[in-house]
Amino acid sequence: MGLSEQQLKASLDALAAAEPAIAAALDRIGYPPPRIRERGYATLLRTILGQQVSVKAADAVWRKLAEVAGDPTDPATIRDASDETLRSAGFSRQKAGYARSLVDEIASGRLDLDNLPADDEEAIAALTRVKGIGRWSAEVYLLFAEGRADIWPAGDLAVQIEMGRILGHATRPSEKLTRELAAGYSPHRGALAIFTWHHYGAGADAAPV
Missing domain, CATH: 1.10.1670.40 (Endonuclease Iii, domain 2)
Structure with a gap:
């Protein structure tokens, strides 16, 4: 929050x-x-989808992902989807790779969005291990989703x-x-x-x- x-x-x-x-x-x-913004996976996935496109375009991909693959808020949806399925939802090859990186970081336990480090720089470092999440995206997440003052x-x-x-x-x-x-x-x-x-x-x- x-x-x-x-x-x-x-x-x-x-x-x-x-x-x-x-x-x-x-x-x-x-x-x-x-x-x-809500804390967690869905907000970071939306951040990836929103890169270099309009909000309307990102929302369209989100809806299409729900249609062709399942619940977008569940990391298993990306994990289990084929590259062809993600492309049919509107993912570029690059964004599909970024989304899979996010899922991998969470599944491996390297990224625990419920328990990010209390130190802001350490939290930024944890988030930016995800491919496609740069410093700006990490900072905005920490500000909007975690309320880091x-x-x-x-x-x-x-x-x-x-x-x-x-x-x-x-x-x-x-x-x-x-x-x-x-x-x-x-x-x-x-x-x-x-x-x-x-x-x-x-x-x-x-x-x-």
Whole structure:
């Protein structure tokens, strides 16, 4: 379960009290809605299916998988499906390989989604052992599905853009600088990441006044 509305508000209030630029941005656009996903296999499989395609296309593959192979939320469905069956559901060869890697990591016990390491970096390392799950996907999973309060996906383009805008930078900060800029905002960086996406979605309304 991701960060609740109350948790987001409490963290952003703490950040606003410490950083006038964040306070000003919060005054302009308000608090973001929660971003919550279910913990577990199904969310990671949907993450793989959603790579480089629209939400609509990923949903279509999910539905087709249910039609031709069985319950998409059960790892055995991917395990038992032939390559031809997965292709008929809309899986590319690459995504089929990624899905099988996820199932293998879970079946072997190397990845226990109910008991990921408490340390965020160790949890990211465990998730990224799955082929097709990179650091960004792992961070978003930990933030949205586990509600880890200090996750900071500094490699996200929107996070970089909006951190620059909020803090008054003339150009988009690099990933390294974006990470450095938020170092002092621990342990509230997860809420800050969600706020930057909210700020990004606000568009022109988020421009400094």
